[in-house]
Amino acid sequence: MFDWIVTNKEWFLSGLGITLATAVLRYGGQALSTFYETFPVFDRRWRGADLLSGHWAGQTKEEHYVGSHPMSYSVVWDFVVRGRKISATSTSTFEKDGKVESVTYALKGEFVTDQFFTLEYRNSDDEILNFGTEVLQLDYDGKSFSGWFTGFNSRRGGIIAGKISGARCTGR
Numbered sequence: 001m002f003d004w005i006v007t008n009k010e011w012f013l014s015g016l017g018i019t020l021a022t023a024v025l026r027y028g029g030q031a032l033s034t035f036y037e038t039f040p041v042f043d044r045r046w047r048g049a050d051l052l053s054g055h056w057a058g059q060t061k062e063e064h065y066v067g068s069h070p071m072s073y074s075v076v077w078d079f080v081v082r083g084r085k086i087s088a089t090s091t092s093t094f095e096k097d098g099k100v101e102s103v104t105y106a107l108k109g110e111f112v113t114d115q116f117f118t119l120e121y122r123n124s125d126d127e128i129l130n131f132g133t134e135v136l137q138l139d140y141d142g143k144s145f146s147g148w149f150t151g152f153n154s155r156r157g158g159i160i161a162g163k164i165s166g167a168r169c170t171g172r
Contacts, residue, residue: 049081049082049083049084049111050081050142051138051142052079052081052086052117052138052142052145053079053080053081054078054079054168054169054170055076055077055078055168055169055170056076056077056078056079056145056166056167056168056169057074057075057076057077057166057167057169058074058075058077058145058164058165058166058167059072059073059074059075059164059165059166060072060073060075060092060149060162060163060164061073061162061163062160062161062162063161063162063163064150064159064160064161064162065156065160065162066153066156066157066158066159066160067156067157070162071094071156072094073092073093073094074092074093074094075090075091075092075093075164075166076090076091076169077089077090077107077166078090081111084110084111085108085109085110086107086108086109086110086111086117086119087106087107087108088106088107088108088119089104089105089106089107090104090105090107090121091103091104091105092105096155103123103125103128103130104123104124104125105121105122105123105124105130106121106122106123106124107119107120107121107134108120109134114138115137115138115140116135116136116137116138117136117138118133118134118135118136119133119134119136120132120133120134121133121134121149121151128154128155129152129154130151130152130153130154130155131151131152132149132150132151132152132160133149133150133151134147134148134149134164135147135148135149136164142168143167143168144165144166144167144168145164145165145166146163146164146165146166147163147164148161148162148163148164149161149162149163149164
């Protein structure tokens with residue numbers, strides 16, 4: 001390849017040659033990036049990905065809320081991680097008016113670093129509008145995480161925010 005460039009340097013250094021070389025470098029890099037994201041076998045191994053996958057349980061507690069008092073929720077999560085991408089389902093259980101209720105959420109997000117990850121959540125019931133964002137930190141041992149959430153909760157009638165903590169349910 002290098003011999004060809006030396007022999008044809010006039011063409012290679014012309015506007016067309018430089019344009020072609022720039023296009024190959026630019027779009028070739030994008031193609032490789034897309035390939036590595038599509039086929040996670042070739043993804044860089046994220047330490048957090050190995051640690052987060054599985055079943056977790058924890059709590060959320062409202063710090064900013066609408067209504068007369070903050071609510072606390074028991075939560076269970078099932079995380080699936082491929083490369084940096086995270087998908088999960090969670091079920092929040094709480095007591096309201098003397099009855100135990102639960103809401104199921106779909107979550108999608110990604111690792112920002114090996115330790116920090118973000119999730120977008122939305123409930124699965126189209127009749128009730130609950131959505132928001134979570135910013136979480138995975139402990140180095142991979143046995144717990146903690147962080148913050150903020151979002152809209154139609155049952156509460158506005159925007160809520162609070163703390164989240166979770167711990168792994170199965171041994172690792």
